[in-house]
Amino acid sequence: MVIKTETYPDIAIPPGELLSEEIGERGITQKELARRMGRPLNAINEIVNGKKSITAQTALQLEDVMPEISARFWLNLEMDYQLTKARTEKLKISI
Numbered sequence: 071m072v073i074k075t076e077t078y079p080d081i082a083i084p085p086g087e088l089l090s091e092e093i094g095e096r097g098i099t100q101k102e103l104a105r106r107m108g109r110p111l112n113a114i115n116e117i118v119n120g121k122k123s124i125t126a127q128t129a130l131q132l133e134d135v136m137p138e139i140s141a142r143f144w145l146n147l148e149m150d151y152q153l154t155k156a157r158t159e160k161l162k163i164s165i
Contacts (some may be wrong), residue, residue, distance in 0.1 A: 084120030084153040085147040092136065107131040124148040 093103050097163070100118060104111040109131065116122035129141035129148075
């Protein structure tokens with residue numbers, strides 16, 4: 071018999087929140103980040119506000135701008151966020 075012992079957070083934090091903190095600590099504005107990534111400002115703003123997901127392409131662009139943070143980190147953060155949101159919604163439906 072297999073018993074699940076994993077625990078999951080009960081809140082989903084959008085990766086954009088961490089991105090916002092990171093660029094703030096570096097003194098980079100959303101506008102400057104967008105310029106460095108070659109992306110429209112509204113795309114960066116939507117990621118920061120949790121309205122848009124971080125894609126593989128976006129993760130690679132973030133890695134180019136902030137090489138000490140890997141693209142894999144950003145993608146894993148997005149995946150964990152999406153999974154937590156789905157689990158939370160599933161629990162709400164089944165209660």
